[in-house]
Amino acid sequence: MDDAAVLKRRGYIMGINLGEGSYAKVKSAYSERLKFNVAVKIIDRKKAPTDFLEKFLPREIEILAMLxxxxxxxxxxxxETSDGKVYIVMELGVQGDLLEFIKTRGALQEDDARKKFHQLSSAIKYCHDMDIVHRDLKCENLLLDKDFNIKLSDFGFSKRCLRDDSGRLMLSKTFCGSAAYAAPEVLQGIPYQPKVYDIWSLGVILYIMVCGSMPYDDSNIKKMLRIQKEHRVNFPRSKHLTGECKDLIYRMLQPDVNRRLHIDEILSHCWVQPKARGLSSAAINKEGESSRTPEPGSDKKSATKLEPQEEARPETNPEEEVLQMQVSRQSEATVVASEQPSRETEEGAPLQSSETHT
Structure with missing residues (x-):
């Protein structure tokens, strides 16, 4: 039977094609039982690679059943049908994904970004508390419901973390995800802490939310990795981001895995908790944004464009704000001077879909 006939027998009326790959596709469908539209991921075992069938698909199915x-x-x-097709019926993101939303409407205002980022962070905490890691966090995998709330999707690279005899989480060695969202330790092929990897990707996502652009240009991985390892985070001047927001992004995009924030520290950060924002703002301004120094070559334009086409170009200004801050695990709200400043720039890397690598 074809897919439409299979779904019809299960009570679904198949709709339009939502996406398609070499061995999987996603269709919309109307559920006669639920009385609303759903998404159906259809995987053809006959076309799928062995590694996917033996490792990734069983993990995904197990984890989806737990969440x-x-x-x-x-x-x-x-x-699953007798001819080797697996059907996963899921909630439909009726407003599309976050990447397309930002490409169409531009960067989010901080209040909207805070709401969506809190929803995403809460979902990641839920997973991490269960020792589940996503390992493919990106804007394309963040769907929006009818009220534009975040819905985390695509657990194809997720796994349950293993622990050693002493109870410590074991490192992962498989590269998962997309280069633009991948942490430097993953890009270098170093065995990595998967929960810490997820945090880096969260930092990239928040940057995209508030800047409407990518923090790093992945067209040159070697150059991108060098910038990441120097802990350089360039913020578009035109966005006028608050110090608290830049602080949180900077602390998530920390190349030192031992100093990168944990999910609990993210959720308790002053930017995510609006009531505490006023207290930390003064400290950030005192320690960081009061320093204004030009960066050598700061008037040099980036080769790629980050902001939506319809937005006006900001005026070029050779002076750049220097945001100096240091990740401190001793106090979640403490911000002090840093050895590597982030910078305010005119442009960044283009906002585009990321290719998935394994």
Whole structure:
């Protein structure tokens, strides 16, 4: 039977094609039982690579059956036919994904970004508390429901973390995800802490939310890696971001895995907790933004454009704000001078879909 006939027998009326790859596709469908539209991921075992069938697909199915969180796409049903096709029936992101949303509308205002980022961070905390890691966090995998709330999707690279005899989480060696969202330790092929890897990707996502552009240009991985390892984060001057927001991004995009924030520290950060923002703002301004120094070559334009085409270009100014801050694990709200400043720039890397690598 074809897909439409299979789904019809299960009570679904197949709709339009939402996406398609070499061995999987996603269709919309109307559920006669639920009385609303759903998404159906259809995987053809005959076309899928062995590594996917033996490792990634079983993990995904196991994890999807465990998850139940308001900011994670719901899985309603998983079934398989005798001819080797797996059907995963899921909640439909009726407003599309976050990447297309930002490409169409531009960067989010901080209040909107805070709401969406809190939803995403809550979902990641839920997963991490269960020792589940996503390992492919990117804007394309963040769907929006009818009210534009975040729904985390695509657990194809997720896994349950293993622990050694002493109870410590074991390192991962498999490169998962997209280069533009990948942490430097992953790009270097170093065995990595998967939860810490997720945090870096969260930092990239928040940057995209508030800047409407990528923090790093992945067209040259070697150059990108060098910039990341120097802990350089360039913020577009035109966005006028608050110090608290830049502080949080800077602390998530920390190349030192021992100093990168944990998910609990993110959720308790002053930017994510609006009531505490006023207290930390003065400290950040005192220690960081009061320093204004030109960066050598700061008037040099980036080769690629970061902001939406329809937005006006900011005026060129050779002077750049220097945001100096240091990740401190001793106090979640403490911000002090840093050895590597982030910079305010006119342009950055283009906002585009990321290719997935394994």
């Amino acid at each position: 139940n969180h308001r900011s994670i796409v719901k899985t309603y049903e998983i079934f």
